[in-house]
Every structure is written in structure tokens, then in C-alpha cells.
Amino acid sequence: MPDKNPYEVLKADVLEVIEESPTIKSFYLKPERPFEFVTGQFIELSLPGIGEAPFTPSSSHYETEKIWVTIMNAGFVTNEIHKAKKGDVMGIRGPYGKGYPLDKFKGKDVLLLGGGVGLAPLRCLLQTMIHDVKDYKSITVCFGARTPDDMIYKDQIDGWKSVDGVHHLCTVDKCSDADKWNGKTGVVTVLLDDITIEPKDAISVVCGPPIMMKFGTFSLLDKGFLPENIYLSMEKKMYCGFGQCRHCVIGKYYACKDGPVFTYEQIKDEEKIWD
């Protein structure tokens, strides 16, 4: 049998487009065949004739018929993707990389620390963990955004809060309009002051803009989380997704193949991990 072409693309129809924030949209995709992946793994999503970019799905990995991808308009390809409408065709290839090692999370307190569009992969992790919520000691979600308008998945917060074993906290960096937000204000790390879990044995997962990942990690370390228990979802430029284009190297590691999920312990000595 010939080897599978790693560049093979699965056609996917756009079922729905949801505007999450002024800069972020979610796309509900139906791949032509069920698409299996593990939470934390990523896909290359392409727009025919335009290009492709790497994204981590935002829906549970138990859902293989339809995939939800949340995308921020940040560059050339994402700007074009944002123009897509219901009924358009996209391409999916992957999944690539290593996902979150859920086996290591089981039986433990798990803290998800996310900022901005970094909530997208964390939603996938959260939805997947909620499916087996009894396997985890507790799940604490700390989500932050710049302003109330930038906070995505707002309509889902009540659903998450209603799950036994899930604690949800959120904050916005700033808000001048009290009608829009009556919650906490301050950068996402302020939420760590309110958590009650014992850090020494707990798992934390961080995803967000580089600056937030950096200070989020440092705050977790200060709180007493161990470097080997802090999981980071690294984002770098990626073309191939499987260790051949070399653009995504973080020192000697490939963000695509050895990651995108790394523990802080693994990469803390590599250069410029936050850039």
C-alpha cells in the first residue's frame, strides 16, 4: 500500500459562522468524513486558492462529525477566512502534534488559564473533560479578555457553571461601562488570587497571547504550581504541521511535532519561547 500523503486534505463545508467578538469568529465545519483528533492537537485549515494556517479545534474531541474552529482575524489568511460564509468550502488536514496528556490530568485538580483567542483550544479541552467530568478531581476555568466585547463564548458560561465539578471565573482587563460588565476587572492572573486548589499536585494549562502566557506561567510558579505540571500551548509559524518545514522550531524542539503542547519544564531553557 502506498504511504499516506501527509498533505492530504479533507473537504469541509461551512455549516455556520458565529461572530464571537469584533475580531473573532467561530466556524462550524462538517468534514466529508468524520475527523478524529485528540484535544490539543491542531489542524491546518485552508481556504482554496488562498492559503492555510494552523488552528486547534474548539469543540470536544468526542465530536468528530462536526468541528468548531474559533479564529481571530490576525493576518492575511485569517482575514480571508473571516469572509467565509455558510455553504463555503474549506480544507482540513491533520491532526498534527501531540495533544494534552489527559491520563496525567485524571484524578487531579485542573486549572485552565486562558486569555483572548487562547480560549479556543481550552474550550476543546474543557468540553472534552466535561464529557468525563468525574475523572477529574476538579476543573477550574480562569478566562480573561481585554474588554467585555472581546470575551468569547459568553453564552456558554452558564452551561459550564452548571456542571458539577467545574468552577468558572472570568475577568476583563478594563471596562468603562458598568452596564456591560459587573464581574472582576484586571489581567487574567488576578483570578489566581481567588482559587482554592492545592497547587503542588494540580495541573494547569495556559493558552493565550505570548505576553499573557509568560506572566500567567510566572504567576502559576509563584503560586506553587510545578514547572512539569504547567502545560503551554505554543504557537509558532507552521507550514507543514509535521516537522518538515522547520519554521516552528523552539530551539531543538518542533512546536508542531513535539508540541504544540509542552510543559514549562520541557522548554524553559530554550531561547525566546514567549516571542
Next chain:
Amino acid sequence: MVVSKSDIIKFFDTIQSEYDIFVPYKTEREIDGLVFKKYDPEKEFVLDKYRTVDPVRTLFYMPSESVLPPSAKSNKRIIAGVKNCDLLGLAVLDDALLKDNFIEPNYKIWRDSSYIISCDCTDALPTCHCVLLDNNPYPNASKEGESLFDINLSPIKEKFVITVGSKKGEELLEKIKEVCLLTEATDNDKEICEANHAEVLKKVRDINSDFTPDRNYDVITENKEASVWKEFCNECVQCGACTNICPTCYCLILNDESTEEEFRKVRSWDSCQLVGYAEVAGGATPREHRWETFRNRYQCKHNFMKFNFDKLGCTGCGRCISACPAEIDLREVIQSLQEV
């Protein structure tokens, strides 16, 4: 086994309808330069001497190829006159592109359909420095398992001593036997071979007598902030010649040429030396300064690839030195780091 050069020519003439044959020819483009070209019975080829201007990689990993669907052709090919530095380069590419679950489709097709006839170097260029990396200007047959070549030729006067290095080499030898008269290598032939090896080895060592053998590449990472980088990169114009001409570079970019009916992807060479290489949407880049970009090639070749493949990404071919418009010499850079 020994074969005469005239018999090798006869062999190529006989099989050229069945195989695409590539052999080094002299080029007028560059003094002393050899380039791989399709076999031409009218012209005189050069199997021995030294490495070609372009690495043999260019016959396996084209500057631009469709990967979806794969565009490589599976015609049988013979690539002759390959030097040890290029064989070592292919070994790195094999690890990078044919391992794990991800097989580069074109490279696999080109590799599977090609027979490699390597040849010992009999001369050296001023940039040749394989000896500094503990490599020889001639391939060594693997004691166990497959060698990097299918057949190797060791020149002795107007003849070649044949060494078979792989199953494909055995296949090819049968083909050679159909056309050529082979004789057993005599003790004298073997002695001449060894003397030739010693002579070319001395030649490459003499060329590199200003440099201590570069064995500790940890100095690159240990001195990653050293002023050496800034000094050497002052002359660098970030043209990417050094990576394009390297036998082990394989960085790529992917272009989407899909339509709604069919997905198509085209991959092209990229270079870590070019501006914007690692820049993400929004403008962030892990290598902000020019000297960091410059340093990346050294780290990649000597530290990262060593970690990734347990092989150095530098084979000592010296092409990056020959190609550099600023005349930056990799040997001098490494030497300076060792003296920090």
C-alpha cells in the same frame, strides 16, 4: 571487482534508454565547477575529482514541486559521481523526510526510483573541509546493513574498483555485468586505492591546516550571545545562498493552489536566512536581530539537527562558503567561537 572507464561509458550508452542518468560535467559558468547533467554520450563526464557546485539534493528535493498531488516521476534514475559529503547529506534528508509517520511524497518517489553510484574524491576545492567534521573525502562501506551508496567507484588510473553497498547496488551490478567485463581487484589495485585515499585525505587536511578540527559544537549554543555573531553577520546580506546550496537544508513553504473542486499544494524551498521566515501574524518573531537569524543556521546544522537526527547537518562540503557573496567562511566562524 574492477571495471574500466570505457566499459562504464558503454554501460551508460546501453542503459540510457531505460534509465535517466545524471553525471557531473565541467561547466563554463564557474572555473573548476562540476554540475550534474543528464547523460550526454557526446560529452566527457567527470566521475571523480570533487563535489559538484549544486548538491545532489537538488535531484531529490526540487526548488518547487507539487506535493498534493505529488509531481515526482518514478522513472528509474542512475545518479553517478556522487561524493561522500552529498551521501551524508542524503542521510540527513532521509531522517528528516522519510521517518515518523510523515513521508514526504516526492522525496520518497525520487529516492526509491534512484540508484546512486558514488565515487571517491581524487582532488579537493579550497572550501572542502569534510575532515574537520571527521568525514572522509570518500565513502566507507557500512560494516553492517546498507551503505549510503548503492555502488561506489574508487578510481585507479583508467579503471574503477567497485564496492557494492546495498541490495539496489547488487541489482545494478548484475546490469553492469551484462555489458561490462569485470575483473577481480588485485592486491595492487587495493594498494593503489589506499594510497589514493591517503593522498586526497592529506590534500583536504592541508587545505584546512589553519583550523583545528571542529569537534565541539556546543560552543555555538554556549556562546550564543558572543560578539562573534555580530561581527561575522555584518557582511551578511541575507540572500539565502548558503541554505539553498546546502546538502541538508530542506525548509519549505507551502502554497495553496486549490480550487473548490480539487485541493493542490505546492512546496518550495525556503531559507531561515530570509527576512520574515519565522514571523507570525501580528509581526512577532523569535529572531528579531539580524545576527540571531545569522546564528540560526549554525545552531540548526550543528545543534538542532544533531538533537533531531543524531547527525550533524554540516557534511563539510563547503558549498556555503563558495556561494557566499560576502565571503563569510563557516570554518572561521566556528574557529572564532572555539577561541571565545
